[in-house]
Amino acid sequence: MVKLSKKVLGRFVRTEAYRDLTGEELKSVDVECSSNWKQVVEIGGDTEKVIAEWSAEEKKLFRLGARSFYIKCATYLLSTLPLDNIVLRDLRCLRPDIIHEESSVVAFRNLAQHVPQVIPPQAMSGLMDELALVSTEKLEHDPGERIDVAWQPIFVMRGKNSGPRYPLLGKLVKALLCLSHGNADVERGFSENRRLLLERSNLSIESINGLRAIQSFSKRYNRDVATIPIKADMMKAVKQSHKRYIERIAREDEHAAKRSKLGSNCSSTKPQQKQDPNTEIHLAKKMLTNAEALIAKGMKSQAFADIASGQALLKEGQARLADALHKLEASKKSTRGKAL
Template sequence: MVVLVQKLLGHFVRSEAYCLVNGKDLPRLDINSPAIWKASVEVGADTEAAMSNWEPAEKRAFRLGARNFYLKATGYLLARLPFQNMTLRSLRCLSPNAREEESSGSELRCLDMKLPQVIQPGDISMLMDEYTVFQLDTLESAENIDECWRAAFDLKKCDGTTKYPILSKLVKAVLIIPHGNADVERGFSENRRLLQDRARLTLESFNGIRHVVCYGERFDSDPSSFTVTPEVLKVVRNSKKRYSERLALQKEQSAKRPREEPEAVPNSEGQDLQKEVETAKKMLTNAELLIAHGLKTNDLAEVESGNSLLASGKSRLEMAIQKMAGSKNSLPANDLSVHF
């Protein structure tokens, strides 16, 4: 993030104005101050060659437009990039060049605190001890982060066991976090397929389905290559168990209610719209629960799933309300009391 912003700043701001500014202080840089601007905006050698036959007024207008573009682009990034995010800043400790820096130990501890589901609290001291030994260890110099940590993972003790088991577990968990647009968009698409017309899924059932689907993708979704492990069986059984418990509870509650005359099956358009609104409400409720649970457990996948379900619920509710507005069969006012 910092390098990207610095590249933009280099086109129109003097280097002494930002070269010593660290990432968290970059948003405070007043890029709109003419005092730090370069005398001439850099537009590239190819553009300079193309402008060689232009009139001076045309060149001046073009450079003004280029500066405005750089100002808006840089201002947009400075306002939206998470420079204050401690987790992202702590990822510096994974860089091969940061291994010998004193601050890398505290950054590693910060990462561990953000991922309590990976390293248990009782193993934090062992993790820091392993990292201290890792800092003193002799490794082949590598500029690529993958090559550096692959070499560390391959190190063995005298008895043949992994030299840094806890450190390797944390680093692998951090490196596999999706961070590209394709990974994120793919996750939203998978969530949308799972949640389509299934507003009653609980958090446990939804996570169980996602785990099984993700596990199956390792084998190109080929059933003949799918390896059934105790972990996969446990996920499926837990999802089935919770689903059965919920059905049994609903059946018990229905039996306790006073018997009423069965109502005629609603066929009108108004009744169909009412069902659509109720389904959208349930989707919004489940989305809020999913997001809250994901924030509580620091599970980014659950938060993304909740956002996907929330967007689907809102879209479904808006479509139902639009149909309702043009329908002659109006619904009671309390059926529309949804806030989003």
């Protein structure tokens, strides 16, 4: 964020006005003060070539417009970005290459104070001891390596009792790494499901799960199918895919037959009972109970076919209950009319 802000400021503000400022201090820069402006606004070499044939007045108006644009951009960034956020500033200590610096110890202490549910106050001295000890470790770090991967060797270090050598530090770092993990993965999953449903028709839950599994696996190889290794397990899975499909269809047919049988059992009553609205209400409630039991069973065993059957039975039971209640109300009105 600081680099982005300074990059925008560098287009029209003199370097000495922001060069040595921290993120918090950048907010105090007056971008509308003409004494901080460069004499010539940076617009890029390509743009300079395009306007080379323009008149002096046109060039002047263009540069004034460019400066106005940069001022608005800088004002928005400096007022919106959390440049003065202390937590974000202290999160720099997660970089393993600066763990030996004294500033990282101070940053870890500040961060631990912000998450007392992770590191309680009485454990703070133990955390400081672990930081002093880990600063003496010889750690190898690749600048292009992910932070969680770089911390993994520290997490797996063992002490004399075969337990983690840095239990408090590991707990704190893992909690801090979770702060930057939002709901993007969940939203991306919904987007992928939506694309699957829009680009194809008549997809079952199993088909969607299968396509999602294939897409997730292909991400390991940057979605380049040519680089995916063909192994014996994969070939075996492909050969047995049709067999599993036939078995799934058979299970779905079995559940459909079971659902039909449940519906017929609930509706098989004597002719005189069908004419009684109270009996129809009782049968509809029984159908709803069976549907709820079937859905609960499917949820517990992750059987999507049972869930689908239960939902269909539930819908039919609700319709019958509504019809029976309507008949009962009509019967009551008819009885009151005869009494009058």
